[in-house]
Amino acid sequence: MPQAPLIATLVAGLGLAFILGTLANRLRLSPLVGYLVAGVLIGPFTPGFVADQALARQLAELGVILLMFGIGLHFSLNDLLSVRRIALPGAVGQMALVTMLGLLVTQAIGWPIGAG
Structure with a gap:
């Protein structure tokens, strides 16, 4: 080295x-x-x-x-507001889906619910 x-x-x-x-x-x-x-x-x-x-x-x-x-x-609040009808429900849905998948995986490997 x-x-x-x-x-x-x-x-x-x-x-x-x-x-x-x-x-x-x-x-x-x-x-x-x-x-x-x-x-x-x-x-x-x-x-x-x-x-x-x-x-x-x-x-x-x-x-x-x-x-x-x-x-x-490069973040623009105006750009975010123009797509809010798609972006906000999509973001909430993605967070819910990933949270549920994480919970399922942790339950499958035997971790407590708090860890999931």
């Missing part, structure tokens, strides 16, 4: 994501496909360079935070 795991992980991840994202774009695929393949290639289950797993998890959490921040910047 290199002496600077943060720099090595960032350079490997961003460099490979850039290369494979560009390649996917040239193949008329979404760059996201290239980013996913890059993540698999530097992961622990493929030969070659393996990023520092603890550091990669922390960077991934930071990436999710930044992604949510970016989505929040």
Whole structure:
């Protein structure tokens, strides 16, 4: 492992994501496909360079935070209000369905109702 795991992980991840994202774009695929393949290639289950797993998890959490921040910047209350007749019942229905499925799974494995 290199002496600077943060720099090595960032350079490997961003460099490979850039290369494979560009390649996917040239193949008329979404760059996201290239980013996913890059993540698999530097992961622990493929030969070659393996990023520092603890550091990669922390960077991934930071990436999710930044992604949510970016989505929040594009949030528009007017857009939400324009689809409220579909979005609100759908959101309530999804929450109810997932809650019931979670309860059923926890009951099936023997957990108490409070855990479900």
